[in-house]
Amino acid sequence: MASTRVSEMRPAGAVGSRSAGDATSGTPVRSPKVRKILRLEARARRLLTRYERALGRATRAKAQAHAVLDEAGILEGVLTGPQLGELR
Numbered sequence: 001m002a003s004t005r006v007s008e009m010r011p012a013g014a015v016g017s018r019s020a021g022d023a024t025s026g027t028p029v030r031s032p033k034v035r036k037i038l039r040l041e042a043r044a045r046r047l048l049t050r051y052e053r054a055l056g057r058a059t060r061a062k063a064q065a066h067a068v069l070d071e072a073g074i075l076e077g078v079l080t081g082p083q084l085g086e087l088r
Contacts, residue, residue: 030038079087 076084076087
């Protein structure tokens with residue numbers, strides 16, 4: 001990719017950045033392919049987290065919708081003939 005997002009940019013000296021101190025710090029310098037794999041895996045974890053949160057919200061919303069429909073069904077059951085005609 002030609003563009004880099006701000007969240008992917010690191011200040012000099014940050015973990016994972018290349019500097020003269022990397023050789024002596026014991027932190028291996030990773031190849032571009034390995035760095036890409038790690039970035040993709042991190043992005044996948046973030047997307048899965050977002051999906052799981054959204055799924056939880058959707059599940060709660062669906063349960064609320066069913067509760068409201070149940071309430072409407074109960075009210076519909078006690079309507080008289082003319083009231084049912086109004087409804088339909």
